[in-house]
Amino acid sequence: MSHIILALVIGALFGFVLDRIGATNPQYILKMLNLTDMHLAKTILLAIGVGSVLIFGGQMLGIVDVGHMSVKATHLGVVVGGFIFGIGWALSGFCPGTGVCAAVTGRKDALFFIAGGLLGAAAYMAVYADVKASGLLDKIAGGKVTLGTIPGSKYHGITELPGDVVGIVLGLMFIALAFALPERLRGAEEGAGATQPAE
């Protein structure tokens, strides 16, 4: 039961923040992907950095249980699936989490995204046995692995480096990257005024 309360609280916080950072607005997703407005990318980089520093800092201080980590398997499907995902992402301007949140803020196109998503997930269920038989899901590089070896973790590291230190150093690098990334990477459109939508 306490888990359900935690799901409600953390889930609601996550949905609230996704909306506040503009991630529920496909305008910002698409302007990140066409490199004309990188504020969402800066937000994501900073979040990854902050999260990483806190998770591994917390582990070092003993206030975060290493057992709460959940590392996903590495296989060719991650790369192929990630590539397929990217195509749909640029086509729609939504990802699974931002899509469901966008729908409740009043976006009708998000409802179509969700319907397509349910069908796409069902299609994967239908072909899963064949995908598995193809070897696409066979573990590579050790499967569920982290970049360093994290003390007390059940996951193997692909290097002998201390995994918690690696996590903090990489976290700080992501934070630096968030600050360093320019607001836009593509040159300004000729003759076009700044038509940022008011939010």
Added chain:
Amino acid sequence: MWNWKTGGLALGLVFFLAVMLVKPIGVSTQFVILDGIIWDAINPEVVTQTEDGKYTSINAYLAKSGGKYAKNIANPLNYSFVFVIAMMIGALISAALRGWVRPEERMMPPIWRANFGDSAAKRYLAAFVGGFIVLFGARLAGGCTSGHMMSGIMQTSLSGYLFALAAFSAAIPLALVMYRKEG
């Protein structure tokens, strides 16, 4: 809307809170769970309980990993499914407080309109097809933006880095071609 510093800090804190208190955030699996709930409602044979109390399914994907998906379909009041429902509540509260999406943006964002015109049908079709592709890809990869890209990279997981590289290397070139006008 929050600036990237406030937003990034808040988003990072939420991901940290999830790991500290329960487990890393992930969303795309719940599309499978909802599919399973609907399918099982139509055909109760889809998810069944075995004699030792475990759950299994006639579908290989739902039965995998000791039937953990099948179990969640049989018990929708589980952490991960409630989490996604709560996300919608959180976004709803935020939208209610800031004012809802403006009527002219409800069908499509300005950047879509600038590049592909006013047709709602065209946008809805793209969103539908995009949704299909996104969830198929996410399930093949074993996660999406939240599970692989955010939670994964945060934990220094190799698969998170590979997913992000693959996703952006498809999405950026396609977006550059599709959205030449800024909107």
